[in-house]
Amino acid sequence: MARNVCILGASGSVGESTLKVIRTFPEEFRLRSCSVHSNLAKAEEILKEFQPEFLCISSDSVDRKILGNKQGRTEILYGSGSLCQLVVDPEVETVVTAVVGASGVAPTVEAIRAGKKIGIANKETLVTCGPYINELLKTSDAYLVPVDSEHNALFQLLRNTNRDSVERIVLTASGGPFRKLPVSELPNVTVEQALRHPTWNMGPKITIDSAGMINKGLEVIEAHYLFGFSYEKIGVVIHPQSVAHGIVETKDGASLVYSSYPDMVFPVAHSLFYPDIVPKTLRPHPSTSWGNLEFLEVDPERYPGLALAYEAGIAGGTAPSIFNAANEIAVELFLKGEIRFTQIPDRIREALESIPISHPTDLEGFQEADSRTRNFVLNSRKGKVSQSC
Template sequence: MEGICVLGISGSVGQSTVKVLRSFPNFFSLKAFSVHSNIKLAKDLIQEFSPLLVCITDEGARQILGDAFLSTKIVYGEEGLDEIVSLSEVRTVVTAIVGSIGARPTITAIKAKKKIAIANKETLVTFGPLINALVEEHGVSMVPVDSEHNALFQLLEKEERNNIRAITLTASGGSFRDLPLDEFKHVTVQQALKHPTWSMGPKITVDSAGLVNKGLEVIEAHFLFGFSYDQIEVVIHPESIAHGLIETKDGACFLYASHPDMIFPIAHSLFYPSKTPKLLLERKPFSWKELHFREPEAKRYPALALAYQAGRAGGTAPAIFNAANEVAVALFLEERIHFTEIPQVIDESLSKVENSFPNDLAGYLEKDREVRNFVLENFKKGVMR
């Protein structure tokens, strides 16, 4: 039985992972997990799975849980994350924490030679060159969990690399895909959080509304698969049935399609390199009815072009893009800036914060801090409004 550690088990990917673990009790055992501050969920999962280690990243929760809960040891903070991914009984680490906080435990897990089922896109976006070098150095498998990247991962295993002209990530288009452009300046947080297809956390849902998430995924795809940015394309696909496409040199396209449920990519990533052994969910192709595809509108999704700009610049430019977006989304969710100001914050940060090319984690982390301080200081001065 394979030991699993889930970083960020309270989020949508984490909860979908639990669903998969329940479906395969004879194959996987939840040995460790982390939550931020959802103590009730932590207690429920401890009672159900009896993991060896649980990390609470909110240090304030220590007074509630203490350091032990029945047969489970409780650890805290970033050091606790390092401890749970290093557990000898763990073979696969599912990195489902949202944000760049997921980078450090992912690096620790790579150095501990764990298989990485990566759902934390910010880790590759911000630290891509470093992560890839470590994966190669330690000889570990890294399987993407995001539905689009997992689809491409499976398609690329079936086709010779030199026969591929382009790869395409599909996007639902988010909450505002059909909203008239002149109404964007009036959108509310509540409107942004109403995703038409997926059930996700607030940050990712807002990212989806502006296609920032797809911009991050373009950069992630570059680091995962090694294609140039000219070979990575994005298409709006409202039904979210087709998750990824590859185009061969003769112009033919192959697509990976499934009902929009994260159990498919999660199960694949946990079982890889073996095949998932049973039916997960049956949806006949006729149930899809119609599939539509359209090009993303530049005026509707200005952040997408900024992501390509950051990716092509290399160095810490993707980290600048990501950090600026994280702060901007937080300000939007607090109703301190408008939705349309999120790409403006990203653009301003890419223009004003100097790009650099560090060769260690500290250099990337320093740039991440610099960008966050830059955005917050300029917001306080009113420069960002």
């Protein structure tokens, strides 16, 4: 019988990859429910093709009269609270969290409480409140299968490796569109240039995050909470071809490398099938087609956001939540043309230096740090930003 899948954020880039996998394996998976935030055109396409039982429109500013409460067999739900309703549905086997930003936290928490298998793409959940999520996982049958390509690669490598033999885990990064641009020109890059990722086709927020390697910083923190390695054992290398996604360096000096074509269908299919194996070729990637592969050191001057992520991760507690929230607001401001690209790490640094770090054990403590940081960055825009432009 087909396994029921719930996709949070079905209209986005990871959401689309997940629909593609469900389409490729109609015998194995069925779309039971999904959400879009405000993209009604995509919602209508999904309704037509997949006819899920439930579809949630999470934005409060959508006109409810357009889709009403029922479309064919599908019940239409509204508001961000409905995301939690979708994930606790007893018929759902796997929840894929493909929403962007901190909006992933509440439904992931509910999916854990409901004991689901969670294909976790929304890295901001673990970054925002990793210690709380890990404690919660201990109280439930729920488990996480990482969908982020680097973490999925490491998850697969580490399953087959004796943990005592691991010297270091390494995440690869493309280096983004500005890898070769003179550092002095970075303040003048446009939104359009920053959105032109050289190898991956992704949503706008993660594409901007990738251009400054802040995405890699979020991933380092995510890897810490997923795999439990200390920060000095989590490395990053630039690998512009994006075919090697994760590397496990072992104590004997060897490196185990996971490689695939840079397409999210690989980690998504792995997470949906897990613990079973993906039974057919998704996209051939013979080693003869790899070409020359480069693995390069990260230039800290070009990517200051990465070092800030390590600092926040090592500080622990609410520091990663502050890092994440400051970044989310700064990216929004950059996309609106209100700050420069190089001011994104500036805003994060200011927030980390100004907001006290605490070590809460409840979700509210992490959420408080998140909302305090958002206000801080939004308010600082009015004063300091225009001066440093």
